[in-house]
Amino acid sequence: MYDFDWSSIPNALPFLWDGMKxxxxxxxxxxxxxILWGTLLALMRLSPIKPLSxxxxxxxxxxxxVPLVMVLLWFFLIVPHLLESIFGFPRGSDMRMxxxxxxxxxxxxxxxxxxxxxxxxxxxxxxxxAASALGMNYGQSMRLIILPQAFRNMVPxxxxxxxxxFQDTSLVYVSALAxxxxxxxxxxxxxxxxxxxxxxxxxxxxxxxxxxSRIVRRYQQKLKIA
Amino acid sequence: MITMNKVxxxxxxxxxxxxxxxxxxxxxxxxxxxxSGSGKSTLIKVVNGLEPFQSGExxxxxxxxxxxxxxxxxxxxxVGMVFQNFELFPxxxxxxxxxxxxxxxxxxxxxVARDKGFKLLDRVGLRAQAEKYPGQLSGGQQQxxxxxxxLAMDPICMLFDEPTSALDPEMVNxxxxxxxxxxxxxxxxxxxxxEMGFAKRVASRVIFMDQGRIVEDDSKEAFFExxxxxxxxxxxxxxxxx
Amino acid sequence: xxxxxNWGVFLxxxxxxxxxxxxxxxxxxxxxxxxxxxxxxxxxxxxxxVGVLRTVPNKWLSGLATAYVEIFRNIPLLVxxxxxxxxxxxxxxxxxxxxxxxxxxxxxxxxxxxxxLALFTSARVAEQVRSGINSLPRGQKNAALAMGFTLPxxxxxxxxxxxxxxxxxxxxxxxxxxxxxxxxxxxxxxLELAAQGRQLVDYTAQxxxxxxxxxxxxxxxxxxxxxxMRWLESRTRVPGYIGGK
Numbered sequence: 001m002y003d004f005d006w007s008s009i010p011n012a013l014p015f016l017w018d019g020m021k022x023x024x025x026x027x028x029x030x031x032x033x034x035i036l037w038g039t040l041l042a043l044m045r046l047s048p049i050k051p052l053s054x055x056x057x058x059x060x061x062x063x064x065x066v067p068l069v070m071v072l073l074w075f076f077l078i079v080p081h082l083l084e085s086i087f088g089f090p091r092g093s094d095m096r097m098x099x100x101x102x103x104x105x106x107x108x109x110x111x112x113x114x115x116x117x118x119x120x121x122x123x124x125x126x127x128x129x130a131a132s133a134l135g136m137n138y139g140q141s142m143r144l145i146i147l148p149q150a151f152r153n154m155v156p157x158x159x160x161x162x163x164x165x166f167q168d169t170s171l172v173y174v175s176a177l178a179x180x181x182x183x184x185x186x187x188x189x190x191x192x193x194x195x196x197x198x199x200x201x202x203x204x205x206x207x208x209x210x211x212x213s214r215i216v217r218r219y220q221q222k223l224k225i226a
Numbered sequence: 227m228i229t230m231n232k233v234x235x236x237x238x239x240x241x242x243x244x245x246x247x248x249x250x251x252x253x254x255x256x257x258x259x260x261x262s263g264s265g266k267s268t269l270i271k272v273v274n275g276l277e278p279f280q281s282g283e284x285x286x287x288x289x290x291x292x293x294x295x296x297x298x299x300x301x302x303x304x305v306g307m308v309f310q311n312f313e314l315f316p317x318x319x320x321x322x323x324x325x326x327x328x329x330x331x332x333x334x335x336x337x338v339a340r341d342k343g344f345k346l347l348d349r350v351g352l353r354a355q356a357e358k359y360p361g362q363l364s365g366g367q368q369q370x371x372x373x374x375x376x377l378a379m380d381p382i383c384m385l386f387d388e389p390t391s392a393l394d395p396e397m398v399n400x401x402x403x404x405x406x407x408x409x410x411x412x413x414x415x416x417x418x419x420x421e422m423g424f425a426k427r428v429a430s431r432v433i434f435m436d437q438g439r440i441v442e443d444d445s446k447e448a449f450f451e452x453x454x455x456x457x458x459x460x461x462x463x464x465x466x467x468x
Numbered sequence: 469x470x471x472x473x474n475w476g477v478f479l480x481x482x483x484x485x486x487x488x489x490x491x492x493x494x495x496x497x498x499x500x501x502x503x504x505x506x507x508x509x510x511x512x513x514x515x516x517x518v519g520v521l522r523t524v525p526n527k528w529l530s531g532l533a534t535a536y537v538e539i540f541r542n543i544p545l546l547v548x549x550x551x552x553x554x555x556x557x558x559x560x561x562x563x564x565x566x567x568x569x570x571x572x573x574x575x576x577x578x579x580x581x582x583x584x585l586a587l588f589t590s591a592r593v594a595e596q597v598r599s600g601i602n603s604l605p606r607g608q609k610n611a612a613l614a615m616g617f618t619l620p621x622x623x624x625x626x627x628x629x630x631x632x633x634x635x636x637x638x639x640x641x642x643x644x645x646x647x648x649x650x651x652x653x654x655x656x657x658x659l660e661l662a663a664q665g666r667q668l669v670d671y672t673a674q675x676x677x678x679x680x681x682x683x684x685x686x687x688x689x690x691x692x693x694x695x696x697m698r699w700l701e702s703r704t705r706v707p708g709y710i711g712g713k
Contacts, residue, residue, distance in 0.1 A: 002558045065644075065690040066683055067651035069662050074683075077666075078675055085471070167544035173655060181547060195555045202547045209542035276610050303616025313611035316709045317629045326625060327615040361708020379615060 008191040009200055012183075019183030022097070026179065027166045030104035034165075035158060037105065038112025043142065045117055056113070063110035068171055075103035076175040100172045108165055115157045119150030156220040163212050167205065180204070227252050227383055227414050228273060233282035235268065242268050243279065244438045250383070255415045257425040257446075260435035261461060266418045269435065270385045273416065274298075274305045287382055303331050306376030306384040310392050312368040314360035320347070320371055321356040324378045332379065339378070346374040350404055366397030373404055383414035390421060422465060426450060434458045477674045478681065489668055496664030497685055503581055503660060504647045510586035511646065515593025520623060522598040533594065540591035545652050548588055553580040553656045573657070581653035589646050596638050600631035633704045640697035647689050661685055 009016075044056035063071065079102075080095045089095075123146050131141035151158075170181035178186060181201055188197030228250040235243040243265050250256050258266045271277040272284060275291045275298045284291040289301055314323050324343030328334045334342075347353045350370040352363075360368055369389055376384060386405065390398045402424050409415055409428040419425070425432055425446060432449040434442035436457045442449055453459050478490040487495075521533035540548070553576070557565045568576060604627060612622040654663035665682035669675040 062687075065648075065687050067648040067662060067686060069651040069654065070665070070679075070683060070686065073662065073666060074679060077669060078679055081675065167542075170544040170546045171652065173546060181544065185550070195558050198547065198550050198555050202543050202551055205544055205547055206539065206542045210538060213542065271610075274614055276613060299613075299616050299618045299621075301616075302614050305614070307611070307614035309607050309611055309614075311605060311607050313605070313607040315608070315612075315626050315630070317633060317706050327612075327617065330621055330625060331616040359707040359709070361706065363708075376615070385614075 002195065004196060005193060006196050006200075008187060008193045009196065012187040012197075015187065016180060016183050019178050019180040022172075022177065023166065023169045023179040023181075026097075026100050026104055026169045026172065027162065029101045030108050030165055030169075031162045033101075033105035034108035034112045035116075037109040038114075039116045039147070041109060041113035042116035042120060045113065046120060060110045060113050063107055064114075068107055068168055069174060071107045072100070072103050072171055072174055075099040079103075096172075096175045096177045100169075100175065100177060104165065104169065108161070111161055112158065115154050115161060116150060119154035119157075120146060122153050123149045152223075156216050156223065159216045159219075160213065163209050163216070166212075167209060170205075227254075227287060228416070229283075229285040230273075231283040231285075233272060233279050233284060235272065235277065235279040241438050243272070245282070246438075246440050247282075248433060248440060248443050250414060250416060252414055253412045254430040255409045255413075255428050256417070256431050256433060257429040258416060258418045258433045258435065259420060259422075259425070259461070259465075260441075261457075264435040265438040266433075266435045267387050269433075269440075270307075270387055270416050270418055273385060274302045274307060276302075276307075299331070303327070303379055304382050306379060306381030308369070308372050308376055308384065308386045308389045310388040312360070312365070312372045312392070314368055314372055314375070316360050319357050319359055320352070320363070323360065323371065324375050327375075328378055342378055343374070346377050347371070349377075350374045364397060365393045366400045369393065369397075369401045370404055373401075373408070377408075383416070384408070386415065386417040386419065388418050388420075390419065420465060422450075422462075434461065436461075471676065473677070474674055475677055477672045477677055480672075483671050489672060492664050492668065493661070493681060493685070496659055496661040496682075499578075499659060500647065500650050500661040500689075503578065503585065503653065503658070504650045507582050507585035507589060507650070508643060508646050510582070511589035511593050511642075514587065514590035516597055516628075518590060518594035519597025519601070520628070522594065523601045524619070537591045537594050540588055541595075545584070545588055545649055546655060549581065549584045549652060549656060552584045553577070556580070574659075577653070577656050577658035580656065581650070581658050585646055585649060585653070588649070589642060592642050592645075593639065596635045596642065597631060600635040601627050603634060604630055630706075633706060636697065636701045636704060640694065640701075643697060644690060644693050647693065648686070651686075 041056045041060060044052040045060070047053055076096060076099050079099060080089075083089055083095070127145055127149065128141055131145040136144065169179055172179050173182050173185070176182065184197045184201035185194070188194035191197075230246055230248050233243055233246045234241070246265075246269060248256075258269060260266045268277055272279045273286060273291065275296075279292060282292075286301060286305065289296055291298075291301065314320075315326070318326060321340055321343050324346060325336065325339035328339035328342065329336055344353060344356060347356055350373060352367060352370055352374070355363060355367065355371075360371070363371065373389075389405070390401050393401065398421070402421060405415075405417070406424065406428055417424075429446045432442065432444060432446050433440055434449065434453070434455070434457075436455075441455045442453060442458050444454075449458070450462070453462055478493070479488050481487070482489050482492055518533045518536055521529045522537070524530055543551075557568045557576075559565075560568065568579075608626055608630070609622055612626040613619070617625065650660060651662035653660055654666065657663070659667070661682055665678050668678035668682075672678060
């Protein structure tokens with residue numbers, strides 16, 4: 001039977017917390033940028049201007065077809081190269097945090113865009129007609145009438161996607177960036193206590209994500225009744 | 227054939243049935259009516275154990291429905307039931323809908339079951355539709371198939387749960403005709419329905435329910451000509467005047 | 469920008485063995501496919517059972533199934549993978565754990581990856597199965613019971629055949645996900661497609677070609693899966709049926 005020894009965890013808590021802050025930073029950036037860029041993509045996709053709609057469709061389908069790990073590898077291994085050669089950044093500058101944020105934001109935007117598209121389409125057609133009848137132009141109708149409703153309807157899905165994103169941030173492991181999971185792995189590896197640290201990390205993720213998804217579900221039920 | 231003795235049922239604090247007692251004899255046609263929410267649907271669903279009840283006793287053909295030792299599946303296979311929304315199985319052809327339970331529940335061979343199915347489809351005038359799927363039939367046709375499906379099990383009695391209320395008006399009669407014929411042939415039936423014309427034509431007795439209680443349980447003549455309770459008078463006035 | 473494109477690199481003999489770099493990629497591709505398909509089959513079987521259990525009228529069984537789904541949905545895939553690969557062998561009875569640790573490394577990586585992907589996906593499949601069953605009109609179950617079907621027969625002949633048809637479209641995206649998620653298994657050293665891509669970058673110093681090729685390979689998988697699922701969808705369509713309630 002395996003002998004558990006949890007003693008390396010208490011001392012490592014500050015280090016783990018630093019890692020958690022990185023996870024949260026990446027999640028927050030990717031959620032905000034992802035929703036903004038995703039909404040824009042959704043508008044392009046639904047726009048009558050063909051090239052815009054093709055671009056958005058291509059973007060969304062490409063990112064949704066490729067594994068997140070591959071996207072992250074692109075951003076950790078290739079994009080920095082590209083930037084170095086184009087902008088003449090000093091070689092080997094640490095762009096991992098920026099790369100991670102950019103990679104996640106651009107990747108998640110594809111998923112947020114699909115959610116927002118469904119949201120926009122869930123608003124009854126008559127709303128657009130009513131807004132036009134009041135003399136609003138396309139931009140005003142979208143911004144003032146359609147998008148607020150679409151967003152409201154989709155809040156639970158957007159939040160759920162945020163929870164998935166938070167879980168996915170652990171994949172920055174491929175760049176050796178010390179997010180919460182990376183930190184836990186490093187401590188476990190250093191102290192020869194990988195079993196305990198991995199179980200601990202799993203438990204922490206579970207508690208956070210389970211609680212968050214419960215809150216989302218409760219909110220969703222409230223929305224349904226209202 | 228069916229005996230109910232002081233049957234009561236509640237969901238939490240909400241009383242659905244209160245002390246319901248009645249008897250249905252072989253060959254009788256009982257029409258159950260009453261305002262919506264009066265418990266009439268529940269009353270026939272407890273008969274084959276689709277809805278559990280908390281107290282009282284129901285005996286169907288000598289078998290106690292509430293007894294935990296009773297094999298409910300076996301009991302149900304002897305009681306035919308027709309639903310408001312037809313509930314044909316959408317992924318099976320019409321003839322398969324008629325055959326499946328005969329094969330899987332009664333253990334008949336596919337051949338015997340299909341044969342019987344075709345005969346019953348003939349009887350409800352839908353032989354030509356045998357290979358179609360439920361979604362391709364009109365509501366009235368679907369409900370006739372549903373009746374044939376129940377008959378295929380050679381039931382000792384039939385329960386109808388508002389069989390015509392989901393139908394467009396022009397389809398109501400084709401279903402009622404099948405039911406009327408069935409009644410004339412001596413099938414024991416319990417029908418929840420608002421079709422008072424049907425009740426007047428074929429019912430042996432009418433049960434009127436209100437707020438989970440059986441308020442009237444009388445011959446159709448007595449019920450229609452001389453309802454005793456005020457609720458039944460109001461109900462009849464409403465339903466007959468439109 | 470001073471980059472030397474060289475697509476011929478794939479036909480050059482690889483650093484080890486008598487293989488070309490294209491051969492390496494193909495190896496990775498095969499591993500990705502084998503891993504994803506085997507995990508998918510397990511996920512379907514387990515997911516169907518768990519999904520059905522979530523809908524049965526028994527508090528214990530449905531509670532157990534709910535707990536299963538919540539656990540696998542709320543822990544990151546990467547963490548689950550590491551738990552299967554690093555932690556599970558330690559917690560197994562010693563003889564079994566040792567047997568695992570002494571098997572060849574590829575076998576260890578493949579087995580852990582397969583179990584991990586399978587169970588991770590099974591929780592999602594279970595959710596689809598449950599919502600498929602719940603989206604059927606309630607009367608269907610009653611109708612089947614009223615004809616004398618037992619509860620298992622009701623599921624077998626009436627509820628599941630319909631539910632399965634309803635969930636083909638949402639399952640398509642889970643099926644696609646399992647291929648994409650399999651890339652995570654490169655983190656424990658399994659040489660599947662993404663890992664081969666990374667290795668190619670190290671060996672050939674032609675990062676763009678390597679990554680573009682691997683990315684294209686994933687796109688191909690995506691397209692093939694999508695078309696086959698669409699075919700399946702049209703094959704299983706029920707005549708005249710316009711969706712649940």
